[in-house]
Amino acid sequence: MKANKTKYDVNPDLAKERLKCNFNIEEVTFIIDGGKEKTLQRKKIEDIALNNGDSLDEVPEECLSIKERYENAVRKSCIYSNKVRREMLEITGIENYASPVLRRTADAFFKDISPFMLHLGMFVPALMGQSTPDQLAEWLPKALDMQIIGAYAQTELGHGTFIRGLETTATYDPEKEEFVLHSPTLTSYKWWAGGLGTTANHCVVMAQLYTKGECHGTHLFIVQIRDLDTHMPLNGIKVGEIGPRMGFSSADNGFLGFNQFRIPRENMLMKHAKVEKDGTYVKSARHGKLTYGTMVFVRVTLVSEMSFNISKAATIAVRYSAVRRQSELRPNEPEPQILDYPTQQHKLFICIATAHAFQLTASWLWNTYEVVMADMKKGNVDALPELHALSSCLKAVSTSDALSHIEQCRFACGGHGYMLSSNLPFLYSFVAATRTYEGDYTVLLLQTARFLVKAWEQAEAGKGVTQTVSYLNQSANSKRVNWDNTHEGIIKSFQAIAAGKIAQCVKSIRDRIKSGMDYEDAWLMTTVQLVGAAEAHCRVIILSTFSSEIRGMTKTTSPELKQVLNQVVELYSVYWALETLSDLLQYTTINQEDVDSLRVWYEELLAQLRPNAVGLVDAFDLKDEMLQSTLGSYDGRAYERLMEEALKSPLNAEPVNHTFHKYLKPFLRGKL
């Protein structure tokens, strides 16, 4: 934080860039936030978060040991969470406890992560989604006011993706009206839950429910794991930290084992299924589908989270590229800004476009989610499979794309991008985790593929299909779609690619069955292709959503804004057309000349966006305190800040490290 407090004049190159910008930056900010009102609210909330005096950290957190990092994070989490519960929630309203605006302010406090994050991020949503009204009344006020602090423990050391394989058991004892939680093996230990290792005193635990000698599959239980007064683990609980990770260093991800640990019957979260006093199991008709709620909710928010992270990386890399000068184009001329190199623009401008694409897709997905949830309350669960398929592939593709774009931004900053003080490595390791947790990339795309294969079979049989796969009706029959070198043509081609790939998968599966395989093996052997088909479908969704949302939003805006946003949308679609050229060549009539014009179009878009690049990242409106980057600060004083930050390293506190006398000198003199 301190680094960003020093006042410098804006770097002259960056100042010049800002003069070039030909649109009103605020107009773009409003679009990102979802309207002027929301921008104002966000700024109000950020002002509260950022008002911290001078010194949240004396020493940069990345210089500390694992233990110190955790302890420092607890200290800051208490300061931050007090602001949340006392001031910020009053502005958003308590029902918006999971608002991204709220969550993002944490970035001004932690380069890494707060050990409290999953309390509001998973524990509270699980309670809200799975509790009876009585349970809600008991637990929710305590949780929202943070009188208790909780974690969410599902994954086990030996089991992640395949929830049915979880080993932890909850066996009902009707005598005492209690459940007995037990971890029968090493692999059944809960593993990974954020905040569980040393912080949480409560935990929502997923376990196999046994009653009357029968297993009823996995259910959720709320469990107190530590004494509220001493914080000692309760008898029968073995809990601890899982050890250092690539990121999430201060999140105290934990393990948890039970030795015949007893909890009251009322601690089973019984909204969708219950165990009566005598041990009778009663299941709601919709149990199977309703438990998806929390999972889908988290996936939906992750798409918006990815937009936010890409916008950070883009801001850092674009500002630095305006400041950094390198090489010599012509003898005796000054070194050009690296932002002038087309190879650099190629790496960076797609990040700006992707941040917008994901943000607008996330908003759209959020609206879809709310409609489906409202329908579900009325008993209609028909739209759930489509929502599930959508949220699965969008989570997979958005996290995967975000990761590779952030990596490109780091590459684009050369060696300095490798400095932790650039913040790019933190962004990378944070997003790297999102690609795996809450559903691994490959696994999620295969879930979407199941939905797509079913949809294709329905379309084939002449039955109606849902809106997001309606392109199957139009495209399923024609072989190659006619190439049309326009934005709309690209979308149409992407639909043809997705439809063609799904059709090929169906054919592969059928061929394999004909040759004697059973369905399961035929599916398995087709999985590499199925992943490709689901990804293609996802590209259709993002591309068409992005395009239609921007078209809607720019109807009434200034012509300059309309122009630049159209360029952004076009860049996004042309970039992906060129990336998936092998598909275009197989599923459309595109020829060599068309490919060449596509490339020229792309180069023109890079050149058109060049003067507005800094304006576009300024429009993300990321405060220095939240960006926490030596390379990306608003004033562009990258070199000054790199040196300032270096001097904070404890290794520079003394001119000679004591190991010189203890080890190095004797060694150099051959006396060790």
Added chain:
Amino acid sequence: MKANKTKYDVNPDLAKERLKCNFNIEEVTFIIDGGKEKTLQRKKIEDIALNNGDSLDEVPEECLSIKERYENAVRKSCIYSNKVRREMLEITGIENYASPVLRRTADAFFKDISPFMLHLGMFVPALMGQSTPDQLAEWLPKALDMQIIGAYAQTELGHGTFIRGLETTATYDPEKEEFVLHSPTLTSYKWWAGGLGTTANHCVVMAQLYTKGECHGTHLFIVQIRDLDTHMPLNGIKVGEIGPRMGFSSADNGFLGFNQFRIPRENMLMKHAKVEKDGTYVKSARHGKLTYGTMVFVRVTLVSEMSFNISKAATIAVRYSAVRRQSELRPNEPEPQILDYPTQQHKLFICIATAHAFQLTASWLWNTYEVVMADMKKGNVDALPELHALSSCLKAVSTSDALSHIEQCRFACGGHGYMLSSNLPFLYSFVAATRTYEGDYTVLLLQTARFLVKAWEQAEAGKGVTQTVSYLNQSANSKRVNWDNTHEGIIKSFQAIAAGKIAQCVKSIRDRIKSGMDYEDAWLMTTVQLVGAAEAHCRVIILSTFSSEIRGMTKTTSPELKQVLNQVVELYSVYWALETLSDLLQYTTINQEDVDSLRVWYEELLAQLRPNAVGLVDAFDLKDEMLQSTLGSYDGRAYERLMEEALKSPLNAEPVNHTFHKYLKPFLRGKL
């Protein structure tokens, strides 16, 4: 290290895999090492390195603070380097101080990196390449015996790629017969040099040489920077650590600034150019080209280094995939090993193949390098441009591929791959640096592209071209090469792709010049295409070298070995054919049916390699102590080791962290 000392029985799934292997593992190991003799020598050296008793580290190094990590690394570096200078160099011979075998043993000591690494890795090679015989006699024995410890400082805070832009000056003062080193600006501070921050007492420094009022460009100087007795920085020297990085946490990468700092005239490294006492500058005729030596040498070794790192990642991920079971293919059957999933095989088997491809290409490149260096000593520098072009693109592509393959391995290990104890994040952050240092990916490919464009023009003019681009002669004229669905056919197609892309670049540049651009702008606008052309050329080199080397080596081996290695080579070429399908579709006559058979071929190869997968990674012969991975140990006891390692975290040393009483409890009770 300690984790690997616990003895477990081999995991039964892994034991079964080893029974399936149908070739002699040692035969493959010999090929990797370059012959049985070399394998035996390697094992002898490794035995010395690994013989360390029980406890090199009490606490895992990744749990320590930045300062403690450095101090711990100095301690271990002294132990390790004593072994090197006293025992290991006797086996290899002192002339092989840079042998990869030697360097790799350091991995048994450091998860991260030794602060001494660049002493042997850059300081000594720079001395050897740039010193006069007198200078060698003075400095080299001290350096090799490690009586002094050095760093190599070239990059500056504001200048990396563009060496001519360096700002540090060395101005000759004939009065005192001294050079005055000076850092005129903040951006002129040396930045990044490994070992420079706190460890080195000497440094090879690159600076702009001024004498008699004239600048003669960059030259190298050897500079003592710290007092040998007290280790205090000398007067006029400002030196320190640059702050935490994504990796290389214990390498004390440093900054260095000079304030009118004087060194004797004799400290300029004068092999290729000298300044006489009176200040007269005398340059060797070959100066410009000869200074490339060290740079090319480092790039050549990096290709082999990449092979080593991929083989580690592959070993970890393949063994873990044999042990991890997940999901349910058929009701009531046990969860399958994840190695049985084609999507997993797709991620992993290419890593095995790539490790071999890079190792054999590196050996071939090393031989080429030695021939060219020997020629240079005789005054013939004709082959240098080709070597430079080769080493540039191979360094770029091998580091870039290694990075993405290692990332795939991490993804393939799911959440556990994100644990630092898996070692995969260390491999990732280590290799991530190699993609940038010693020449960034984009910059290097553009250097190769310059060579290719020239070669194309020569071929066009009917002049002879050198061996590695001889395909330009055959392919430059034909439009689309006939597709041939064989291994040889793929190589031929790759040549056609590279030739076609180079031709297109030349055409683009000429068209742009015709439309009025000057050459520099035309080149600049074509850079995205040029990068693609250079990469395509590099794929030709790797594919054809790998193929011909394996063909040569398996002439006399057992048929089983021949078979499995042929499968590996074919997998490599078919994988890349499918990855570059858009190119095949543009530059060859491949049709949809051919594409389908290519896919089937690929799937068959995955299935053929499946039973030998564990045998193939065992053949890399990576000792547990060097692999340092909870997921990848030879016994496959991933879960036991994960838990064992977790319990070593200082966060688990006490049941309640003191911040509970200080912060958390008051906070939860609303009293903070």
